[in-house]
Amino acid sequence: MPKYEFVAVDFDGTLCADAFPEVGEPKALVISYVKRLAEEGSKIILYTSRENGTRPLLDEAVEFCKAQEIPLYAVNENPGNPHAAKNGLKHSDGRKVFADLYIDDKAVNPLAIELFSAAEIIAPELQWVSAVIGPNLRQIAETLTPHLWRAAAYMRAIMRDAR
Numbered sequence: 303m304p305k306y307e308f309v310a311v312d313f314d315g316t317l318c319a320d321a322f323p324e325v326g327e328p329k330a331l332v333i334s335y336v337k338r339l340a341e342e343g344s345k346i347i348l349y350t351s352r353e354n355g356t357r358p359l360l361d362e363a364v365e366f367c368k369a370q371e372i373p374l375y376a377v378n379e380n381p382g383n384p385h386a387a388k389n390g391l392k393h394s395d396g397r398k399v400f401a402d403l404y405i406d407d408k409a410v411n412p413l414a415i416e417l418f419s420a421a422e423i424i425a426p427e428l429q430w431v432s433a434v435i436g437p438n439l440r441q442i443a444e445t446l447t448p449h450l451w452r453a454a455a456y457m458r459a460i461m462r463d464a465r
């Protein structure tokens with residue numbers, strides 16, 4: 303049993319560089335990660351807002367996955383949604399595709415937001431301390447609390463536009 307039975311993977315900005323409506327350059331590390339999940343038994347669902355309109359944008363994404371040898375279980379739906387039948391629903395009833403893991407360049411895990419809140423409390427103290435004690439001792443402080451320091455910097459970076 304894989305760790306994640308269903309994995310929903312975004313396309314633009316995730317499997318390839320975001321060049322919408324063009325198909326961007328493949329993101330090799332993400333692709334190999336997704337393929338490894340598939341090898342371990344995860345069912346990969348392409349989860350994208352691309353549709354086939356005057357240009358077959360969705361087909362282009364599916365073709366990309368084929369060319370990259372990413373085995374797709376489904377596209378924008380989860381026929382194996384274990385909760386649908388239990389609740390008298392068709393698997394296609396929900397607008398959100400059910401998955402155990404979502405990989406998406408626009409995603410933020412709520413745990414990161416909670417961590418940001420904790421880091422926000424402590425980061426100003428660390429910065430005040432570093433301003434007072436000077437650059438050499440600042441290095442010591444960073445060394446003593448590297449995870450917290452990195453978390454604060456990371457959270458500041460990703461949350462910057464949301465605040």
Ligand SMILES: [Mg+2]
Pocket residue numbers: 312313314315316406407408
């Ligand atoms: Mg995207």
